[in-house]
Amino acid sequence: MIKLSSLNIANRNLVIRVDMNVPIKEGDVQDLTRIKACLPTINYALDHGAKILLVSHLGRPTEGTYEEIFSLKPVAKAASEIFGQGVEVIESIDDPAIFHGNSSIQLLENIRFFDGEKANTEELGDKLGNLGDLYVFDAFGTSHREQASTHSSIIQANAACSGILLEQEIDALTKALNNTQKPYTAIIGGAKVSTKLELIKNINSKADHVIVGGGIANTFIKAAGYEVGQSLIEESMVGIARELLDKGKIILPEKVITSETFEGKNISEKNISDVGINEMILDQLVSQKIKDIVLSSKTILWNGPLGVFENDFFSKGTEELSKEIAKSEGFSIAGGGETLSAINKFINKDDVSYCSTGGGAFLEFMEGKDLPSIQALKAKTQR
Ligand code: AMP
Secondary structure, X not given: OOEHHHOOOOOOEEEEEOOOOOOEEOOEEOOOHHHHOOHHXXXXXXXXXXXXXXXXXXXXXXXXOOOHHHOOHHHHHHHHHHXXXXXXXXXXXXXXXXXXXXXXXXXXXXXXXXXXXXXXXXXXXXXXXXXXXXXEEOOHHHOOOOOHHHHHHHHHOOOEEEOHHHHHHHHHHHHHHOOOOOOEXXXXXXXXXXXXXXXXXXXXXXXXXXXXXXXXXXXXXXXXXXXXXXXXXXXXXXXXXXXXXXXXXXXXXXXXXXXXXXXXXXXXXXXXXXXXXXXXXXXXXXXXXHHHHHHHOOEEEEEOOOOOOXXXXXXXXXXXXHXXXXXXXXXXXXXXXXXXHHHHHHOOHXXXXXXXXXXXXXXXXXXXXXXXXXHHHHOOXXX
């Protein structure tokens, strides 16, 4: 892949595809993580005398129409404060002010307002890819999508390269995928086995231990022959869960927190063998065995909570686990929206070696898939 640092970008116009898809409430950005993650590439480009037009998507607007609630204006405001200089919003891709405004950083309105983004058209790809002198792809979080700004633009651009965040993500994730130091422990929690089946299968072939959590654990608990009452499980996944259990790496919880309702009616702590037919497993305790495994691991991969952690009644397992990961001296890597919000809630983000900005892209990368944007970048040759 051609790296930004290998190119001369002085006085060049750079179109940088970033992922600034952030939560916004009443015009205010609620979480700045993804904007801050763009800083290394932006600072590098400015320090080397380039001008920047940022491109990002936000939410899921109807393509071809401007919708105020999906406008990137609040993002530009937050970004101006983080970057320490004005970020000018550009509404039209044909605006002659592009690269000729007063500001060294401009931000194109939500790329999903533009026809052709979703369909990955050659036309929009060509326009975006060649709007400046160089197309820099730095949006790891959308690198699993084949859209005009994430795929066609890279193919159509006369010159395209990877940004610094993308390189960091690929380096860190590859470490947990291929160059793992052992013992290697994966923790896979969350709601459903089906959404993470490929990940579980791939990791199960590489890791020494796979700790399951949340609704995913419930399906494995059922596969192991226990009563799960009214818990969230996936009946269609019980067979495959049984096959995975037979491989001997999956670690089930020993004690769980049950309740008759999500509101916490009759909460109780139970052995997994004692769950009643009217109960739901909504959290799990982190056993001594799991603590020992996490603390002695050299590589830890974490995706997905151990329980319904958004609700304080059922957040104990996820909190305990995040604290164990924070204590561990191994290389820890976490990804996924829910996982990062748990980290922000319970521990200091710096106590995890690497937090990926990707959700779907993180999962697909860790499944061992070739992501479309990365594939397109690899096919580019230096001119
Ligand atoms: P995911 O997006 O697959 O990582 O799933 C995260 C969601 O799973 C969170 O919103 C949790 O509330 C939910 N979850 C975790 N544990 C359970 C459980 N035992 N029962 C139902 N939902 C759960």
